[in-house]
Amino acid sequence: MKPSRKGRRRVLAASVAGLMILAACGSSGSEPTDGAADDAPTDTAADAGGEADDTNTSVDAVEIVTVTPTSGPYAQSGTLMLEGMKLAIEEVNAAGGIKALGGAELVLKVEDAGGTIESAVSAAERAVSDDGPVAGIGAYASSFTLAVTELTERAGLPWVSQSYSDQITDRGFNYVYQTSVMGNVLARSGIETYLALAEAEGVTIKTIALVGDNTGAILSVFDPIRNGVAEELGLEIILDQVWTPPLTDASPISTELAAAGADLIIFGATSFGDAARVLDSNEQFGVTGPYLAGGSWIVLPDYLEGLGKESVEGIVTFLGHPLPLSDELRDNFMLATGEPFMTPDAVTGYAHVWLLKEAIELAGVADREAVNAALKEIDLTEGPAAEAMAAQRIRFDEKGRRIDAAPLLAQWQDGVPVVIAPIEFAPAKYRSQFD
Amino acid sequence: MQQFYQLFVSGLLMGGVLAMLASGLALIFGVMRVINFAHGDFVVLGMYFAVLGHGWLPVNPLILGVGAFVVVGVVGAFVQRILVSRVTGSDEAKSHKGQIIMTLGVALVIQNLLLMTVGPNSRVLRLGVSRSSFEVGGVFINQARLLASITAVAMTAALFLFLAKTRTGRSLRAAADDPVAATYVGIDVTRAHMLAFGISTGMAATGGVLLVTFFAVNPFVSFDFVILLFVAVVLGGLGSITGAFFGGLIIGLVQSLSLLWIPLEIQTLSIFVVFLAVLLIRPQGLLGNSVRA
Numbered sequence: 001m002k003p004s005r006k007g008r009r010r011v012l013a014a015s016v017a018g019l020m021i022l023a024a025c026g027s028s029g030s031e032p033t034d035g036a037a038d039d040a041p042t043d044t045a046a047d048a049g050g051e052a053d054d055t056n057t058s059v060d061a062v063e064i065v066t067v068t069p070t071s072g073p074y075a076q077s078g079t080l081m082l083e084g085m086k087l088a089i090e091e092v093n094a095a096g097g098i099k100a101l102g103g104a105e106l107v108l109k110v111e112d113a114g115g116t117i118e119s120a121v122s123a124a125e126r127a128v129s130d131d132g133p134v135a136g137i138g139a140y141a142s143s144f145t146l147a148v149t150e151l152t153e154r155a156g157l158p159w160v161s162q163s164y165s166d167q168i169t170d171r172g173f174n175y176v177y178q179t180s181v182m183g184n185v186l187a188r189s190g191i192e193t194y195l196a197l198a199e200a201e202g203v204t205i206k207t208i209a210l211v212g213d214n215t216g217a218i219l220s221v222f223d224p225i226r227n228g229v230a231e232e233l234g235l236e237i238i239l240d241q242v243w244t245p246p247l248t249d250a251s252p253i254s255t256e257l258a259a260a261g262a263d264l265i266i267f268g269a270t271s272f273g274d275a276a277r278v279l280d281s282n283e284q285f286g287v288t289g290p291y292l293a294g295g296s297w298i299v300l301p302d303y304l305e306g307l308g309k310e311s312v313e314g315i316v317t318f319l320g321h322p323l324p325l326s327d328e329l330r331d332n333f334m335l336a337t338g339e340p341f342m343t344p345d346a347v348t349g350y351a352h353v354w355l356l357k358e359a360i361e362l363a364g365v366a367d368r369e370a371v372n373a374a375l376k377e378i379d380l381t382e383g384p385a386a387e388a389m390a391a392q393r394i395r396f397d398e399k400g401r402r403i404d405a406a407p408l409l410a411q412w413q414d415g416v417p418v419v420i421a422p423i424e425f426a427p428a429k430y431r432s433q434f435d
Numbered sequence: 436m437q438q439f440y441q442l443f444v445s446g447l448l449m450g451g452v453l454a455m456l457a458s459g460l461a462l463i464f465g466v467m468r469v470i471n472f473a474h475g476d477f478v479v480l481g482m483y484f485a486v487l488g489h490g491w492l493p494v495n496p497l498i499l500g501v502g503a504f505v506v507v508g509v510v511g512a513f514v515q516r517i518l519v520s521r522v523t524g525s526d527e528a529k530s531h532k533g534q535i536i537m538t539l540g541v542a543l544v545i546q547n548l549l550l551m552t553v554g555p556n557s558r559v560l561r562l563g564v565s566r567s568s569f570e571v572g573g574v575f576i577n578q579a580r581l582l583a584s585i586t587a588v589a590m591t592a593a594l595f596l597f598l599a600k601t602r603t604g605r606s607l608r609a610a611a612d613d614p615v616a617a618t619y620v621g622i623d624v625t626r627a628h629m630l631a632f633g634i635s636t637g638m639a640a641t642g643g644v645l646l647v648t649f650f651a652v653n654p655f656v657s658f659d660f661v662i663l664l665f666v667a668v669v670l671g672g673l674g675s676i677t678g679a680f681f682g683g684l685i686i687g688l689v690q691s692l693s694l695l696w697i698p699l700e701i702q703t704l705s706i707f708v709v710f711l712a713v714l715l716i717r718p719q720g721l722l723g724n725s726v727r728a
Contacts, residue, residue, distance in 0.1 A: 072655050075555025115655055214700055242700045246659040248650070251445045251575065252694050255438065272557040273651035273659075280649070284568040285575055306559050306651065 062098055062366045064356050065109040065127045065157075067138035067148050068349075072115020073245070073271045076302050077345045078140050081162075082110065083337045084349030085137065091384065092357050100361045108353070113139045113148070120144035121151065128155035134360065134371050135160070137352045140345070141270065142168065142216030149176045158372040160355060162348035164295075164320040165220040169399045175372055177400040179348065179355075179389065180320035181407045183220025187294065188229045189407040190318025191266075193421050194292050195233065197316075197409075198264075203434045205263040209239035211253055211278065212268030212294070221294040222268060238262055247274040250281035257287045268294045272302045279311055290433035293317035296344040299410060299417040304340060309415035314433045316420070319408045321348045322390045323419050329388065341416055347388050354385035355394060440574045442691045448577070450687020451584030452642055453660070454680045455591045457667035459638035461679030462594070464668065466611040466631040469523055469534050473514075473542040474664060475657030477636040480507050481643025482652035483549065486558045496562065496644055497586065503640035511636025512629045514541060520628065542657070549654035559651040583645035590638060591680055597634075598676070607631055611674075666710050672723020681721060685709070 066085060069078035089108050098104040109132065111123035120139050127136060128151050135158040139148045142165035152159040153173045161168060164180040181189070198205050210225060212218040222242075230237050239260040241253050247269075257265065265287075269275035275298065282288070296319050303312045324330035324342045329350070333342040356371070359378055363370035379395040380386040386394050391404035409421035411430060418428035460474045484503040485496060518541065522533030559565075564578035598604035609617040610627035618624055643652075650656075667686050671678025686706055693705035713721065 071550055071555055073557075073653065075653065076557070079555060115658075242698070244700050244703065246656075248660075249445050249449055249691065251577070252442065252691070252699060255441055255575075273559075273653075273656070276557075276559055276651050277649070280566055281577075283566055284577060302557050306557060306561070308561065 059101055059104045059366055061105040061107045062101060062134060062360060063107045063109055063132045064353070065111065065133035065136040066349075067111045067113045067120060067123045067127050067136065067144070069113040069115065069120070069140050069144070070110070071112055072119070073273070074113075074115065074140055076272070076300055077297065077343070078113065080300075080337075080339065080343050081140060081345040081349035083339070084333065084342070084346035084351075085353045087333055087336055087346075088350045088353035088357075088384070092353065098357065098360050098366075100364045101366060104366070106353070106357060106360075109133060113141075113144050117143055117147045121147050124148040124151040128152060128157055133157060134366050134368050135356045135375075137161070137349070137356070139163070142220060146216060149173065152176070156368050156372075158359075158368060158375055160352045160375075162321050162345070162352070163217065165216045167216075167220070169401050173400065177375055177396055177402075179352065179394070179402045179405065181405040182320075182401065183217075184224035184229070185405075186318055186320050186407050187221045187224045188233075190294065190409065191225070191229065191233060191235070191292070193318070193407075193409050194264075194316060197421070197430045198434070200430075201432050201434050203263075205235065207236050207238045207260075207262045208264045208266055209241070209257055209260055209262035210237055210266050210268075211239070211241045211257065212243075212266075213245050213247070213270060213274060214242050215245065215270045217270055217295055217297070218268035222266075225266065243274070245271050245274055247277055250274075250277040251285070253278060254281040254285035254287055257282060258285045265289055265291050266294060267291050268297075270295070270297045272297075272300065272306065275303075276307055279307065283311070289315070291315045295319070296321065298412075299323070299343050301340050301343075303412075304415055309412070312412040313414075314412060314431060316409055316411045316430075316433070317417075319344055319410055320405070321345075322388070322408055323347065323410055323417060324388070325390070325392075325419075325425070326387060329384075343417075351385045351388040351394075354383065354388070355380070358383060358385060437573050439692070439695065440572070442694055443688070444574050444576055445580075446688040446691025447684070448580040448584040448687070449691065450684040451587045452580075452645060452683075453663060453667055453687050454683030455587035456639060456642045456660075457664050457671070457679040457683040458591045458594060458676050459635040459642070460664050461668050461671065461674065461676045462631055462638075463635045465674040465676055466607050467519075467523060467628050468531075469519060469632075470531065470538065471519075471632075471635070472535060472538040472661070473545060474635070474639055475661030476542045476545040477507055477511060477639040478643040478646065478660070479549065479652060479654065479657050480510070480545065481640030482647040482650075482656070483553060483558075483643075484640060485560050485644040485647045486652060487553070489560055496560070496582075496648055500586065500641040500644040503644045504637040507640030508633040508637025511639075512633030514636075515632035516625075516629050519632065520625070523628070546654045546657070553654070555653060557651040557653045558647075559649075560647045562648055565648050577649065579648040583648065586645055587642060590641060594634070594638070594676070603630070663706065666706060670710050670713055670720055672720030675720070675722040678720055678722030 068082050092106045096103050111127045113120035113123045137160050139145045142163040145161045145163040145168055149159055153175050158175045160177045162180050164183050166182045169178050210222055212222055239256055298317050321344045324347050330342045359371050359374040362374035381393050386392050390406040393404045395403050397403050408419050410417045411420045419426045420428050420430045463469050463471050481503040485499045488499050522537045567578045569576045606622045607627050609622055610624045614624045663686055667682035668679045671682030689705050689709050
């Protein structure tokens with residue numbers, strides 16, 4: 001006998017209700033990490049991070065969120081940054097959690113930004129879709145961060161980023177903070193420092209070749225060079241080759257580099273595959289550098305394992321955020337992850353978690369507005385966050401830019417990237433690329 | 436002029452590999468009317484086969500290519516039999532929708548399985564040939580790309596001979612031309628489809644082995660070239676393996692030679708401009724058959 005229409009409607013309503021309950025209980029591509037019970041973070045953090053609540057000073061857990069690429073072409077960088085965050089989360093909770101909130105556990109919610117701006121935006125939508133997180137970190141690539149922070153700003157979620165495109169904090173946003181050196185400062189300072197190193201070797205650099213992709217991070221460094229920095233430093237750009245990733249064949253670039261004969265090649269490739277093709281192709285065409293890379297993208301174990309230490313030996317790069325300045329931090333990270341070294345991305349992930357921890361302590365309440373206000377007035381000169389960053393001080397200006405951000409130069413030496421400048425605290429010396 | 440020769444050679448070498456991959460994709464469409472959106476991911480399986488296999492048994496990549504052809508070909512045939520066959524049928528309009536979803540699903544599964552098992556890090560198979568090149572008249576020819584291109588063309592030629600001269604090949608063509616009539620003359624169409632899919636995915640995997648000697652792999656790298664493969668197939672004419680072969684060559688040459696006139700940054704644009712121009716003049720593609728309304 002066929003069920004009645006009324007009966008079918010009841011079954012349908014019950015099914016829809018059941019699906020809604022299941023959806024509310026499950027997560028969509030996100031995972032809490034470290035120290036949290038499976039069902040605790042969402043409920044407790046929702047209580048903790050929602051509307052302003054003056055009495056919310058004692059909670060079980062406080063949630064922060066990260067949008068980081070753990071798949072796609074930036075997966076290794078994003079994964080290493082995440083490993084740095086997880087190390088910091090463990091340390092925070094092992095030291096007693098958020099003391100101002102009665103020892104609340106710090107919980108990290110992870111959203112995968114994927115490999116495209118669209119997937120990063122989807123991740124950001126998931127990140128801001130609930131009131132749980134009181135602050136966030138991400139999203140590695142400047143292109144991703146620009147898109148992600150459009151959503152976090154609208155959600156009033158304080159957001160800390162290590163991306164170095166100037167545009168990120170040029171938009172007049174109230175909830176976005178950058179800890180890196182800005183692209184234009186990085187370009188000028190990095191090249192100036194390199195020119196000084198070359199002069200000390202008796203080499204004068206007059207001509208440069210710009211070779212890089214057109215992602216936000218590389219453009220934020222290359223555009224200032226094109227638009228005045230080169231001229232001001234007395235340099236002539238004799239070749240300017242830009243590609244849209246992915247680069248399938250680097251031989252046209254190598255042909256032009258071989259013909260141009262620039263004194264210095266300024267190189268920018270956020271994807272390992274593209275960088276590997278350019279370096280390999282250049283080698284075959286007899287183009288041996290010297291190379292000055294722009295950014296932390298070249299300071300990855302992929303280059304060591306994929307290309308071999310000979311291919312990267314001697315390459316110098318200017319960094320907007322540091323390699324580990326403490327042996328203890330570096331050793332703890334290597335022990336925890338098995339990686340051959342700690343990258344700048346991992347250092348910033350670590351430092352950002354500790355920074356947010358300190359901001360929550362200063363706020364005294366698990367509330368987005370209070371944490372945002374704390375970030376605006378924060379001035380850290382001690383503690384793991386400050387100690388991990390160059391200049392060992394963290395404070396922000398009215399735009400949300402870190403006041404004391406200082407560029408560094410690093411060089412691949414014997415299969416390990418080491419800081420070579422500023423000389424006053426660099427653990428290693430520059431090895432000449434001009435032999 | 437030197438630059439022209441260099442770009443021509445570079446384009447031809449890359450085009451040779453694309454031509455082989457596109458021919459495999461066209462084989463599936465030609466025989467089964469299946470649009471395989473997972474084709475790029477079978478290429479990636481071949482790339483990982485080479486990287487991981489070489490770490491375990493450091494032999495010549497051509498031997499790894501044979502291994503990849505067999506292993507991934509069997510996997511492909513299995514996928515066709517268990518999954519794809521369920522969304523193919525006589526009603527082309529309905530089955531195409533199912534195929535798209537099914538093959539996209541297979542692609543996602545492959546990508547995420549690779550992500551879970553081998554991780555997100557990029558890898559490349561660095562051999563002596565990867566970093567070596569010949570110089571002929573001032574033109575640099577990378578040895579890895581030359582080897583890849585020659586092998587790719589040879590494999591495609593072998594495919595053509597197989598389809599034209601062997602009984603099994605003729606049965607595949609019969610199954611493509613008219614499955615019903617083929618059944619009447621005793622051809623096992625189901626087996627023919629499995630075989631076609633297996634050969635296609637096997638060729639894709641062999642192409643992957645050749646590619647990884649100069650192109651880094653990660654679980655999601657199929658996005659970088661699967662669009663080009665579909666452009667090659669459509670440009671050459673849907674269902675025409677010969678057309679797909681020349682479509683791949685044209686794409687390689689256009690992408691490279693376009694640099695004589697346009698910046699590197701918009702290099703890929705040239706492919707789509709040529710693609711649209713060809714379709715405006717010949718909507719059925721270069722070697723496809725026109726269909727009257």
